[in-house]
Amino acid sequence: MTNSEYNRYKDKAFQVFGICCTFFGLVVLAIFLVDILIEGMGRINWEFITSLPSRRALRAGILTAWTGTLWILVLTAVIAIPLGVAAGVYLEEYARKGRLSNILEINISNLAGVPSIIYGLLGLEIFVRQMQLGASLLAGALTLSLLILPIIIVTTREAIKAVPRSIRDASFALGASKWQTIWRQVLPASVGGIMTGIILALSRAVGEAAPLIVIGALAYVPFVATGPMEEFTVLPIQIFNWVSRPQADFLINAAAAIIILLFITFLLNGVAVYLRYRQQRKVKW
Structure with missing residues (x-):
């Protein structure tokens, strides 16, 4: 042979x-x-979705869990998206290529693979203890923002890198500045890839429980959070709480909550796939 x-x-x-x-x-x-x-x-029924948690399985609901998940999702998006996209644009379009930029690229790529519980320990020390935010929604959102920032930065850079050089050259030839070229040509052409990365990063944040448990998120919250400084719980923690109980009815509740969490995750991933498909059809180089 x-x-x-x-x-x-x-x-x-x-x-x-x-x-x-x-x-x-x-x-x-x-x-x-x-x-x-x-x-x-x-x-799964309307009562299960709109009821507060209870020590009785048949009366327990996920109202505080899914509203906490919604709070975390919105706050994390508000914090992480501008920082991640801005960092990606800077590193790809403005940063000088050299040893320092290579080190930054390697470190950012490595941070995307760090276990989530490490970010929980970092958030516990910085946001909960040093900044004295406590086990609040804001502390949880800041912690998850650190978790997904490397993903957003990397996907933003890759999306911008995929834009042909000819578009930039044509814009410069017409007298546009570098920022005008980036804002009006590069970003619109790469928005599909950027949005895909953002949504996939947020879908990962929605399913995280370990970093939120580390910073002190509660497993039992008998009220709906009304502000970013209040205590909270999320669907993954509620599921963890229910599956750790011996009663069979709580396991059924956990299965129902898993279905709802999977629906949210699949919905976010579906939106990401749609945006990518739409952008590929809209932009043909």
Whole structure:
């Protein structure tokens, strides 16, 4: 057997192995989803969505959890999106290419893979203790903003990098300044990729529980938060609280809450896929 034949057989073996692993993962995921749907769909109703948590499973609802999730999602977006997009634009369009910029790029890429609980410890020290924000919605949003900032920065840079140089040259030839070129040509052409990265980052933030538990988010909150400085809970923490209880009815509640959390996550990912598809059809280089 020649080296080329050996390499060809090896590549096919790796492809088959990858396909088998993917199929096995999809089967396990399908079994998990079917089991969750069978257990939880019967519990989802208007009362479950609009009721406060309770020590009695049949009376417990997710009102405080999903409103807290909504608060966290909005505050995190308000904080992270401007900073992430601005940092991505600066690093791609204004920063000088050199050793310092290379170090920044490597560190930002590495930060995107740091475990989320590390960000929770960082948020506990900086926002909860040093800034004395306590276990508030604002502290949680700032912590999750740190978590998703590297993702937004990296996707923003990649989206901007995909814009052809000819668009910039044409804008400069017509007398536009660098900022006018970026604001009126580069950003509109890359908005689809930027929005995709933002939504995928926010969908990750919605599903996080570990960093919020570390900063002191509560598992039982008998009131709806009305401001960014109030204590809170979110759907992942509520699910964690219910699955840790021995009563079977609470497990059914947890399954119903998982369905709602999955719906929110799939909705955000669906919006991201739609924006990318729309941008690809709208812009053809």
